[in-house]
Structure formats: C-alpha cells, structure tokens
Amino acid sequence: MPSIPSHPYWLDVPAREGSKTLPKPGGICVIGSGLAGASAAYFLQQEGFDQISILDFEPEKAATFRNCGHILHGTVESMQALQSLHGAETARDIWNFSIEICDEVKKTVSDLDLRCDYQQNGYLVVAVDDHEVHEIHESIRLLRDAGFESEFVDIDKLTSLGFKNVTGGRYEPGSAQAHPVKFRNGLIQTCQDRGVRYHSGCEVISVEEAEGQVQVTLKDGNTIIFDAAVIATNAYSPLLSRFFSEHKLVEPFRGQILTTKPLKHDFPVRYPHSFDHGYEYALVTEDNRLMLGGWRNHTPGGELGTYDIAPNSLVEDGLKNFAKHHYKIDETLEWEYSWAGIMASSKTGFPFIGPTSSPLIYTVAGFTGHGFSWAHGSAKLLAKIMAGKPIPTVAKHFNPRLI
Numbered sequence: 228m229p230s231i232p233s234h235p236y237w238l239d240v241p242a243r244e245g246s247k248t249l250p251k252p253g254g255i256c257v258i259g260s261g262l263a264g265a266s267a268a269y270f271l272q273q274e275g276f277d278q279i280s281i282l283d284f285e286p287e288k289a290a291t292f293r294n295c296g297h298i299l300h301g302t303v304e305s306m307q308a309l310q311s312l313h314g315a316e317t318a319r320d321i322w323n324f325s326i327e328i329c330d331e332v333k334k335t336v337s338d339l340d341l342r343c344d345y346q347q348n349g350y351l352v353v354a355v356d357d358h359e360v361h362e363i364h365e366s367i368r369l370l371r372d373a374g375f376e377s378e379f380v381d382i383d384k385l386t387s388l389g390f391k392n393v394t395g396g397r398y399e400p401g402s403a404q405a406h407p408v409k410f411r412n413g414l415i416q417t418c419q420d421r422g423v424r425y426h427s428g429c430e431v432i433s434v435e436e437a438e439g440q441v442q443v444t445l446k447d448g449n450t451i452i453f454d455a456a457v458i459a460t461n462a463y464s465p466l467l468s469r470f471f472s473e474h475k476l477v478e479p480f481r482g483q484i485l486t487t488k489p490l491k492h493d494f495p496v497r498y499p500h501s502f503d504h505g506y507e508y509a510l511v512t513e514d515n516r517l518m519l520g521g522w523r524n525h526t527p528g529g530e531l532g533t534y535d536i537a538p539n540s541l542v543e544d545g546l547k548n549f550a551k552h553h554y555k556i557d558e559t560l561e562w563e564y565s566w567a568g569i570m571a572s573s574k575t576g577f578p579f580i581g582p583t584s585s586p587l588i589y590t591v592a593g594f595t596g597h598g599f600s601w602a603h604g605s606a607k608l609l610a611k612i613m614a615g616k617p618i619p620t621v622a623k624h625f626n627p628r629l630i
C-alpha cells in the first residue's frame with residue numbers, strides 16, 4: 228500500500244470545471260479539456276471559429292494536472308536516438324518544431340498575461356552511468372552540428388549543483404517550466420470569456436460521422452449533433468474513437484510523482500532536470516519542494532496498458548531510494564504528495580494532429596512525457612489545418628491518416 232494519500236501537488240489550485248448542463252448542438256465539439264483540448268479551443272477561436280463547445284469527463288484525472296511542469300525542447304528521445312530512428316533531417320525538423328512550440332507556450336503566457344509561474348531557466352539532463360554519458364556527448368555533438376544550443380556539464384559541476392552518483396550532464400538554456408493547472412485554467416477562462424461553452428460530466432463513448440454531421444454519444448444515452456469534432460482525449464482516445472482503437476494509435480501508461488515538504492535549505496538546481504534517459508524527472512517548486520517522478524521502467528510491465536491512477540507502492544519506494552542515491556540534500560526528505568497520471572504511448576512516437584478517417588472528425592492526441600509544450604503547439608497546428616491555412620512540412624509526420 229502506498230504510504231502517502233494520493234493528491235497532486237498542483238491540484239491545490241483546483242482545476243476549473245465546466246457547467247453540468249447538456250451541450251447544445253452545432254459548431255465544433257472539442258472533447259477533452261486538458262492542455263490539448265483547452266489549447267485547441269483557444270487556437271480555433273483565434274482562427275475565427277466562433278461556435279465551440281468543450282466537453283470533458285472527470286477532468287481532475289487528466290495528465291495535464293499530474294505532470295512535472297517541464298516545458299522542454301526536443302522529444303522524449305535524445306537527439307542521438309531521434310536520428311537513428313528517423314534520420315538526421317527528420318530529427319532536425321522535429322527538434323526545430325519542438326522549439327517553436329515551446330516558444331508558443333511562452334507567447335501565450337505573455338499574450339494572456341497568465342500568472343502561471345512560467346520561468347525559462349533551461350533543462351539539465353543528468354547521466355547516471357557511463358553508457359548514458361556517452362549518449363549525452365553524442366547528442367551534444369549532433370545538436371550542435373544541427374545548429375542547436377547544448378553544453379556538457381562535468382561531474383565536478385554536477386557535484387557542486389547538489390547531485391551524487393552521476394557521470395555527466397547536458398544543459399540547454401531554452402527549456403522552461405510552469406504551473407500546469409494555472410496555465411490550463413488561464414487558457415480555459417480566456418476561451419470562456421471569448422464565448423466558448425464548457426461542459427463537464429460528459430462521458431463520451433463514441434464519435435461518429437453520420438450524414439455529413441458528427442454524432443457525439445454520451446454514456447448517459449444522450450447523442451448531440453455537431454458540425455465537426457476534435458478528439459483531444461490523449462490516452463483515453465481509444466475508449467471513444469473507433470479510429471484510435473482499430474489502428475491501435477495509442478496505449479495508456481502510468482507515470483508517478485512524489486513531492487516533499489518544503490526543504491529547509493535551497494537546492495541549487497531549481498529548473499527542470501532528468502536522469503537515466505529521462506526515466507526520472509524532477510524540479511524544485513516555487514515553495515522549495517523537491518518534485519520527483521518516474522521509475523516506471525523498473526516495474527514489471529513498465530506501467531503500460533492501465534487507466535488506474537492509484538499510485539504504485541513499488542514506484543513510490545523506488546523514487547524515495549532514487550532521491551537518497553542521487554541528491555546531496557543534508558536533511559531528511561519528508562514526502563507529502565504522491566500521485567499518478569495516465570499518458571499516451573504513441574504508435575509512431577509522434578502525436579497525431581489532423582483529420583481522422585472522417586473529414587469532420589479531427590484529433591490532437593498522442594502525447595507522452597513532453598506533452599506540456601507539444602499539446603499546446605500541436606493544437607495550434609491543428610487549428611491551422613482546420614482553417615485551411617498553410618502548414619509546415621514537418622506536419623506530415625503527425626498526419627493521422629498516414630499511419
């Protein structure tokens with residue numbers, strides 16, 4: 228049994244919820260109110276669509292409120308892994324796009340004057356063995372060759388920064404962090420202020436095109452007719468979309484995080500950092516708590532294939548030991564928050580952005596551990612696609628119809 232009651236630190240700021248009334252028919256229905264759904268509604272409005280309804284179900288369970296607040300350049304793969312999987316040109320295009328979408332988060336924060344603790348202090352990737360440090364050196368070389376900023380951090384520097392049992396690191400200055408609930412709440416509030424209707428408590432069980440319209444069926448038996456729909460339900464998409472379930476586009480997996488009580492002394496690295504190929508990730512919160520997540524790769528099955536958000540005690544213990552082994556913190560860590568959330572492992576390794584098998588049913592889903600920036604930036608791309616605007620060539624990698 229996990230020893231700490233499950234509650235996400237971020238949800239001390241409650242997630243804004245929609246009205247419990249039945250949605251009105253017509254216009255565009257955005258299913259999902261997490262980072263992807265809220266961002267889709269925001270950018271669709273910017274593109275001139277004026278009749279938008281957001282529907283969600285049990286929004287507080289969304290990964291959006293359960294992540295680590297990192298807003299990172301790149302993808303979950305290192306540059307070395309990206310290049311060996313997709314070739315140098317595609318890897319460079321993807322990396323470039325990832326920077327643009329991080330910039331998009333920054334722009335939205337600034338445009339809307341969102342009070343979401345946004346800070347752009349960079350990101351530190353820490354290696355825990357010799358194999359990983361070799362990969363870090365190689366990634367730095369490839370990143371620099373492709374024109375991106377990245378610098379090596381040696382063991383002495385890492386030791387002075389408060390780490391131990393580490394072998395080297397890579398720092399990049401452009402990445403950022405923010406409070407995910409405040410960011411998403413701000414987006415939703417802006418959308419509502421501008422006329423978007425937001426309905427919670429709508430458990431969608433199917434989205435189908437019928438006679439040139441979209442039928443959205445709820446578990447309570449109601450069916451609502453819209454002109455178009457956007458599936459922004461990430462890992463949950465196969466539960467309501469035949470397109471997702473038949474093509475096995477995403478598989479759910481559980482990520483887990485622990486957070487301490489406020490530390491008595493400041494930890495030097497207050498910006499996002501990760502270890503062991505990103506399998507563990509951390510930051511220090513505004514109120515000086517260590518937030519540490521990951522460790523799922525040490526469990527049987529890797530936490531794949533589940534929608535259960537109850538934390539796993541094996542992971543909890545693993546994270547506590549990990550903190551003792553890798554942080555030089557001269558005080559007993561008292562863990563106060565523990566929680567889990569469900570992300571999507573995508574069939575292609577990339578999100579799906581664009582029309583599904585129906586030209587009226589679109590999606591923006593398939594986000595793993597870099598979903599903060601990817602969900603926001605992907606939603607902007609989707610809005611351009613739906614508005615018939617020119618899109619960058621990199622979009623071909625995300626086309627749901629090309630699977």
Ligand SMILES: Cc1cc2nc3c(=O)[nH]c(=O)nc-3n(C[C@H](O)[C@H](O)[C@H](O)COP(=O)(O)OP(=O)(O)OC[C@H]3O[C@@H](n4cnc5c(N)ncnc54)[C@H](O)[C@@H]3O)c2cc1C
Pocket residue numbers: 258259260261262263264282283284285286287288289290291292293294295296297298299429430431432459460461462463466467481482483484508520567568569570571591592593594595596597598599600601602
């Ligand atoms: C532990 C953990 C740590 C993470 N750390 C980071 C990080 O530091 N940085 C980062 O970039 N990413 C991180 N992520 C990933 C990131 O949080 C997600 O990729 C991102 O939040 C996905 O957003 P989303 O809106 O697509 O999906 P979600 O946030 O999962 O939202 C899904 C939406 O679908 C709705 N929904 C689901 N089913 C139904 C239904 N049947 N009917 C109607 N609505 C439904 C829900 O109400 C919700 O609104 C982490 C995730 C986890 C779990």
